Amino acid sequence: MAVFAMVTTLCARPLMAFADGDDMYWPEGPQINSPCAVVMEVNTGTVLYEKNSHEKHYPASITKILTTYLTILNCEMDEKVTFSKEAVKESSDGSSSIKRDVGEEMTMEQTLYGVMLESANECAYAAAEHTGKKLGGDYSTFIDLMNKEAKELGCTDTHFNNANGLPDENHWTSAYDMGLISCAAYRNDEFRKITGTKTYIIPPTNKHTEDTPLYNHHAMLHPFKSYSQFVNQDCTGGKTGYTSVANSTLVTYAEKDGLTLCVVIMNAQSPDQYADTNTLLNYYFSNFKALSIAENENSAAADNTPDLGVMNEHGMYAKVSENYVVLPNNADFSSVKREAADMKSDNKDALATVRYKYGDHVVGCVDLLKSGAKVDLSYFDENSRQNAESDIIRIKPVYFLWVLVLIAVIILSIFMIRRISDNIYVLKHKWSIKKEQRERFREHKLERKQRRRRDNLKFSGRHKY
Template sequence: MKKLILSILCIISLSLSCLNTNAFASAYEDTDTWPQGPSVYAEAAIVMEASTGLILYEKNIHNTYYPASITKILSALLIIENSSPGEVVTFSRDAVFKVDLDSSRIGIDVGEQLTIQQCLYGILLESANEVTYAAAEHVAGNIEEFARMMNERAKEIGCMNSNFVNPHGLPDDNHYTSAYDMALITREALKNDTFRKIFGTRTYQIPPTNKQSETRYLRNHHKFVLKQEYNYDGTVGGKTGYTSKARYTLVTVAKRGDLELICVVLKDDSSSHQYEDTMKLLDFGFNNFSIYPIYELESVDVQKETPFFTRYNSMLDYANTSIKTDEKGYLVLPNTASFEDAKREVIFYPEAEINEGRNVIGKISYTYGGKYVGGADILFNNADTPKLNHYYVDRKEVQNNAGETNEDNPPDDDSEQTKSNGYFRPVITAIIVGFFVLVIGLYFVLVEMPRLKRRKAYYKRRAERKRYMDDNYLDL
């Protein structure tokens, strides 16, 4: 009876503990806060982390505004995707005279020829409107078709509040975008190595052409890239924009360590304020958030959570394969949070088609404070793996035995098969047992020990970061 009462009390205590834990978790979620960002002059602004798409700061990010020349980020991406660098662009009369003669130009004449590569530098560095027009004509045949391509590509990227009617961004009531959409477009463009290189170039030279005997010298308009007046550490690239209707628009990308931030400001009131706003917003992102490679923290746990009786499991499949998280996956969290604070969800795709090499069989995702803060694909590497070809071994032995039999005394099929199976059964059993012992040993050496090492390194970095935040420094 005493044992029964004790058991009941234990169950009640455990239940109350669970309730208290749930209540504490709910309270934590309710009081969970996101770092408060700075005030800016721009009417709309956003800071987005490039690898995850996480929004670190937002102000009117879905309201629509005229983008001006930051439109050329999407135009340049489309030109890169639909042409090759060496293609020759011949400038039409429309390209030269159908854009405002007082707008940004590099003085191209009708019939003059540039390569696509030269056009791209003219578009992204000097914001040349006639060059953008001509390159768009070259790619699509006419401006209307290129605008259709722009809107189609924007929708593929995930843009929700944009409409483009020209490639250069000169004023039109039907040409608009949002800070969020421009961040998405820039994030997509950064995946292209050609765009990324030109986007961060300070100066470029176009040699003499069929119409121009002198070299043209191009210079990036973005002051962070030029490192003049403003010098921001880690600047990757940027694009400026201005019209009387759009006012000042600016896209800037900066990277420190693995943390790469995209900052967009729209309808800022002055040239100086657009850079001041951008500096404050980027500082906010770098000072308040940290990025963690999921691969270093989760590979072991993902392997443990893989369904045991599946074709992915290395011990039950004939192929000894490996499961890990993608090295390109990252988790971004406020500095006030730790890795354990993020909620994790692991999803496996049971119907995933398995081919030789690398296969995506699932995804691991994280949320914090109701926001998606990162994720990574779960990979199954099916290449160059050792085999346990049971069928091949049994079949070979049977064939060898069959070749040694007397033709005058053909063996009884049933009795010979029974003998063969009986003879090899202990051998096969021993191989399987030995294999399991080997797998367990390798698991400890290759998985458990590195996991403990990674965990130790993580807590050490966390402790150092906390100590750095808590210390008071005197800068003399």
């Protein structure tokens, strides 16, 4: 009942009416040079900005975000990765590499740092090949997994054909789809640690006697080459990409004031990818805010909680998960619309999922969780027992026997009354017959007497004359 009350409070309480105008104002965003871009809030999935976000382009090395993410999900970081001839061949054309040799062995952790920091193509291939074999297949098994995961994340403009993003006519995606993939990856703790690392050292291996230093190529996180002017203190990670057919691509993560933003730039002319990313981050951090769902909904729930007796003394039996909505600075929580979400939550304790919308924009979602509130179960046991007893009439065996005796007496009495009634009728009939006989006898006797008298009179008269 308390869960029902919580859901009712969230989804059925009066809401502000929606209409076009200042109440539903959504900042349009700044002008940028890059042809394709998207800005998403990582934890809510809110799309803050789009520019040609569904145009299909070659992603180049930002492909490695999905490669790293899927490898983390399917492997342990201390697993041994052996570089095959096919893996090493991926760096033979002078593309991004850390110069690994055939048969070289590294841990999966070291391999993935090579993927994300130095964008090493042989490391991406080796990680994918290792994971594919672990799943019972090979390198192509991993590519199939990439496309499956992209589809499950909601990507509709994507097809992957390799694990590193090297040019391929059958390898494409969009800024929007890369946003979905990048947000999902950043929500993983291990990925977040790797992408936010500025430098890393691979110790000597069976093929290299010296350390191999790695440097993050993302110029907003770590000064790289001549792009130190783009360093942004809010940047927490990301991935660069470039090929002659893809142009510059860039994924950037940044956190500030409770917001976690992901910016994807595609098909850009360098250094526009950095300049435009900084412009977008500055704009959306300045014009949007995060409002805690738990704080706002729990306050509303407290004001609208029905009288549940002793249950009110122990708090709500369902609570909202720790999450937030993303709204323009001039909006408040009362202006959001709530609706039941049809998506399945990853949280096994979720009772339901609620989606929040501001106008046409999805600005957050939250799971309704079991609160863990405890009550004195003896209260419910006692009251349940009392309620049950109040609804049941208990009859002692002796009373039941008395009832049976009484019923038997009544039935016997009715039978006797009917028998007596019948006997009375018979007796009355006999008495009537006897009475009639007595009457007839008296009449007959009287008639005889009269006849004798007449006879006597006749006899006397005859003698007199």
